[in-house]
Each structure stands twice: as C-alpha cells, then as structure tokens.
Amino acid sequence: MTAYIRQVSLRADKKEEIKRSYLWSIPAIRRLKTIELSKPVTFLVGENGSGKSTFLEGVAVASGFNAEGGSKNFNFSSRDTHSKLHEYLRISRGIPFARDGFFLRAESFYNVASNVDEMEEAREGLYDSYGGASLHAQSHGESFMALIQNRFWGNGLYLLDEPEAALSPARQMALLSLLHSLVRQNSQFIIATHSPILMAYPNADIFVFDGSGVHKTPYEQTEHYFITKRFLDQPQRMLGELLGPDETE
Numbered sequence: 001m002t003a004y005i006r007q008v009s010l011r012a013d014k015k016e017e018i019k020r021s022y023l024w025s026i027p028a029i030r031r032l033k034t035i036e037l038s039k040p041v042t043f044l045v046g047e048n049g050s051g052k053s054t055f056l057e058g059v060a061v062a063s064g065f066n067a068e069g070g071s072k073n074f075n076f077s078s079r080d081t082h083s084k085l086h087e088y089l090r091i092s093r094g095i096p097f098a099r100d101g102f103f104l105r106a107e108s109f110y111n112v113a114s115n116v117d118e119m120e121e122a123r124e125g126l127y128d129s130y131g132g133a134s135l136h137a138q139s140h141g142e143s144f145m146a147l148i149q150n151r152f153w154g155n156g157l158y159l160l161d162e163p164e165a166a167l168s169p170a171r172q173m174a175l176l177s178l179l180h181s182l183v184r185q186n187s188q189f190i191i192a193t194h195s196p197i198l199m200a201y202p203n204a205d206i207f208v209f210d211g212s213g214v215h216k217t218p219y220e221q222t223e224h225y226f227i228t229k230r231f232l233d234q235p236q237r238m239l240g241e242l243l244g245p246d247e248t249e
Helices: 012-019 052-062 106-122 126-130 140-151 169-183 223-233 235-243
Strands: 005-010 034-036 041-046 089-093 100-105 156-161 188-192 205-210 213-216
Touching: 005 012, 005 052, 041 052, 052 089, 052 100, 052 156, 052 188, 100 140, 140 169, 169 188, 223 235
Parallel strands: 041 188, 041 205, 100 156, 156 188
Antiparallel strands: 005 034, 005 089, 205 213
C-alpha cells in the first residue's frame, strides 16, 4: 500500500482561529476529525458546497502544491481566492517522499494550460511532458487525458478535483485504466468527484461530505450510485416525476 499521506485532521490548536473563518459554516469542515487514507485511491464526494473541493484544496496547498493546480514547481496565481484551510490542517505523512505529484482541478485548468505555454516559451521542450503540444491546442477532454497520460509519471501523489468535468463516460472509463496503471506504479490518488463511474474503482475508500460531517460510505450506499442507478433502470418514470407525466409522452 502506497500512502504518501496517511491522515488528515484539523489542528486542535487552531480551533479558535477556524471559528472566526467562513470555513466554520461548512458542516463537514466544522465536524472534521481525522480522515484515514488507508487505500491507494480515496474519493471525496458530496453535494455542491459540501466542502469536498475546499478540503482537497487545503490538502493540496498544505502538501506544497499551487492552489490553482499544477506540480510543486508551479507558482503562478491569477486570483488569490483559495481558503486558509491549509493552515488549519495536520497532514500525517506515510512514505517520506513522493517522487512525482500534481494537483489537477477542473475549474482552473485553463490557467494551468496557459502557465505551461509561458514556461514552454522560456524553456523549449516542456510540451513533451504534456503530449507534445499546447494544452490549449486540444479539446478540454483531450488536454485532460494528455496531461494524465504524459505528465503523471508514477511514484507520486495526485490530487484531482472533479476530473470528470471534461470527460465523456468513455473517457472516464479510460481514466480508470490510467489510474489503475499509476496505482501499480506506487501512486496515491485523492479525488473529489461526482462521477459514479470513477467512484466504482475497486477497493477505494469513499468519504461523503454532508451536513453531519464526513463519513466513509460503501459505493452502493452513496447517493450518486443510488440516483444514477434509479434513473438508468427507469428513465421514463424518473422523468415523469421530475417533469410531470404529460411531458414524457
């Protein structure tokens, strides 16, 4: 088992400071105790605003990554909008040193791609690590896959924030295959996602962020699985409930 990060918890000595932050209004953050990262792949799931992406960002920044994404060598900032959660987290390390790492977040991927272009101008040959061309010269989904296929080198810590945002269902399945190959190369993934396809990765831990805190939950008991399965099993019935019976005839 590869674990570059074994545990994440809130720092008790920072409790009073956290209480003065907007972060205290997020139930999953306020009630956060200790999250054990005991598997090579960990998923963070929950409704929009539940705190999963904020938590992942905090872990990323506390681990030395740029808040907007990239490797630890990226230090650009287009807008200083990240929270101070990284200051309130205690990260317990496992294996001492990950030889590679990347923080990939869908919402700021454009900024990462632009920064890669700027670095290529300063140091020709950088594109080789990103598929041989500017990430802007590819579709959103193609650029995501090119980055993971070419820049994720293994023996690393990879933090992904909603990678499915740019990927079709078929590409999400392809991502599962890439993820598995990297796990076999001693990699650890922490992924915030809404995708029931990605969440199906075998033997992963799934932590649900909700109004009562953070809970480890089996795949089949997640709302993502239940709602998706119910819709696919009976799409007309679900559409009737959502739109009204007359709209589905």
